[in-house]
Amino acid sequence: MLGLNTPQNTREHTQSYYAATANWQTDYPTLAANIEADVAIVGGGFTGVNTALELAERGYSVVLLEANRISWGATGRNGGQVIGGIGHSLEQFEKTIGKDGVRAIYDMGVECCDIIRERVAKYQIDCDLTWGYCDVALKPRHMREFEAEKAYQERMGYPHTLEMLDKQQLQSQVRSDLYLGGMLNRTGNGHCHVLNLCIGEARAAEQLGVRIFEHSRVTKVVQGDQPAVFTDQGSVRAKHLVLGGNAYLGNLVPKISAKVLPSNSSVITTEPLTDEQVAAIMPGNRAVCDPRTALDYFRLTGDKRLLFGGLSNYTGREPKDLFGVMRQKMLKVFPSLEDVKLEHGWSGQMGIGMNRMPQLGRLKGNVYYIQAYSGHGVAPTHMMGRITAQMIAGQAERFDVFAKIKHWSFPGGRMLRTPSFALGMLYYKLLDEL
Numbered sequence: 161m162l163g164l165n166t167p168q169n170t171r172e173h174t175q176s177y178y179a180a181t182a183n184w185q186t187d188y189p190t191l192a193a194n195i196e197a198d199v200a201i202v203g204g205g206f207t208g209v210n211t212a213l214e215l216a217e218r219g220y221s222v223v224l225l226e227a228n229r230i231s232w233g234a235t236g237r238n239g240g241q242v243i244g245g246i247g248h249s250l251e252q253f254e255k256t257i258g259k260d261g262v263r264a265i266y267d268m269g270v271e272c273c274d275i276i277r278e279r280v281a282k283y284q285i286d287c288d289l290t291w292g293y294c295d296v297a298l299k300p301r302h303m304r305e306f307e308a309e310k311a312y313q314e315r316m317g318y319p320h321t322l323e324m325l326d327k328q329q330l331q332s333q334v335r336s337d338l339y340l341g342g343m344l345n346r347t348g349n350g351h352c353h354v355l356n357l358c359i360g361e362a363r364a365a366e367q368l369g370v371r372i373f374e375h376s377r378v379t380k381v382v383q384g385d386q387p388a389v390f391t392d393q394g395s396v397r398a399k400h401l402v403l404g405g406n407a408y409l410g411n412l413v414p415k416i417s418a419k420v421l422p423s424n425s426s427v428i429t430t431e432p433l434t435d436e437q438v439a440a441i442m443p444g445n446r447a448v449c450d451p452r453t454a455l456d457y458f459r460l461t462g463d464k465r466l467l468f469g470g471l472s473n474y475t476g477r478e479p480k481d482l483f484g485v486m487r488q489k490m491l492k493v494f495p496s497l498e499d500v501k502l503e504h505g506w507s508g509q510m511g512i513g514m515n516r517m518p519q520l521g522r523l524k525g526n527v528y529y530i531q532a533y534s535g536h537g538v539a540p541t542h543m544m545g546r547i548t549a550q551m552i553a554g555q556a557e558r559f560d561v562f563a564k565i566k567h568w569s570f571p572g573g574r575m576l577r578t579p580s581f582a583l584g585m586l587y588y589k590l591l592d593e594l
């Protein structure tokens with residue numbers, strides 16, 4: 161069993177299953193000069209890398225600065241579930257963005273998965289991409305919610321089929337006594353090795369001319385029409401700047417960090433399972449989530465381990481006994497794994513926003529920010545990268561839909577926003593139990 165790295169204590173990848181099975185280790189240089197570009201991007205997760213790739217595809221000169229390694233943050237630590245949809249309950253924003261705005265965001269929620277599908281094919285990225293996703297119900301009201309969701313998706317013209325499964329039918333996908341049934345999406349959502357996806361996308365961007373720097377933390381940002389960013393050893397002056405540091409950006413730009421709450425979630429992986437063990441728990445090889453606020457999410461990896469995540473908390477702290485607590489959660493779902501060894505365990509931070517809609521906007525001059533996917537960013541990051549690149553290329557329509565949505569700062573400033581929000585989320589966790 162590998163030890164744990166807290167997110168803060170190393171500039172190398174945390175000791176995750178992803179890092180242990182990466183196709184290669186990125187080794188981009190550290191920025192050590194004063195350079196110029198059309199666009200400078202801060203943050204080498206899915207947001208930054210995909211914005212860079214979209215811009216490079218359009219012929220822009222781009223510099224990408226990552227404080228640690230490409231995919232070091234949430235991108236290289238998550239559950240690997242590729243789930244469409246952007247934001248929640250889109251109709252709540254109708255007053256601000258109109259019916260057309262709601263429709264546009266709905267459509268982007270479908271397109272975001274297609275971007276991954278196309279990108280993996282176009283750049284031949286080896287990342288175990290597998291289609292198939294299942295929501296599972298713990299309570300009768302969850303089944304009613306899935307029915308309502310299915311009806312909504314059908315009304316909106318969702319291009320993939322959703323199937324309701326009763327307890328018996330669910331056995332063909334997920335074998336756990338805990339669940340009453342589920343909703344299966346065989347082709348629209350799925351799962352993949354996220355670190356391999358992101359470093360593959362970074363390589364594609366590099367081959368199109370993007371200059372990537374690792375171990376290059378931005379410590380100062382100058383906003384305006386000619387923005388600039390500074391690291392310990394260099395600087396980039398650009399016509400446009402994109403901030404994609406998300407939950408790890410810290411207080412670099414206080415105005416945007418006040419709107420995002422870094423929240424922690426933890427993941428374990430087992431040793432590779434035998435065919436019999438796989439057949440006994442996950443015969444469908446789908447990505448699986450339950451619908452709670454502090455949900456369990458799990459899937460098989462390409463080498464047939466169970467990857468099991470959960471334990472979200474809004475204090476942003478990693479749990480002390482991560483392996484012990486996560487193991488209990490996993491055994492509650494799959495008691496037959498009692499004797500299976502755990503090989504990796506880690507935590508990561510995701511950016512939560514108050515209304516759970518990704519935050520996309522413009523600061524002074526040509527400075528853009530993208531953050532706060534609220535635990536659901538693998539596919540949406542790809543969309544946000546695309547529309548930010550479109551914005552920079554002069555097509556503002558889709559960017560503007562997002563920029564109109566108001567995002568409140570968390571109350572209590574930097575010191576108090578964590579405890580006050582943790583209390584708020586406790587309320588929702590209690591509702592989950594009803």
Ligand SMILES: Cc1cc2nc3c(=O)[nH]c(=O)nc-3n(C[C@H](O)[C@H](O)[C@H](O)COP(=O)(O)OP(=O)(O)OC[C@H]3O[C@@H](n4cnc5c(N)ncnc54)[C@H](O)[C@@H]3O)c2cc1C
Nearest residue numbers: 203205206207227233234235238239241378405508537538
């Ligand atoms: C444990 C966990 C499980 C999750 N599971 C899922 C899932 O199954 N499906 C799903 O859709 N979503 C999931 N998410 C959410 C998803 O991972 C994120 O929404 C997504 O990866 C965000 O990507 P990002 O590029 O915006 O941020 P990050 O991946 O966090 O990248 C930000 C990067 O910016 C860098 N950075 C920060 N500050 C600076 C600076 N000053 N200078 C230079 N670089 C800087 C950081 O080092 C980091 O690499 C999960 C998140 C976590 C933490």
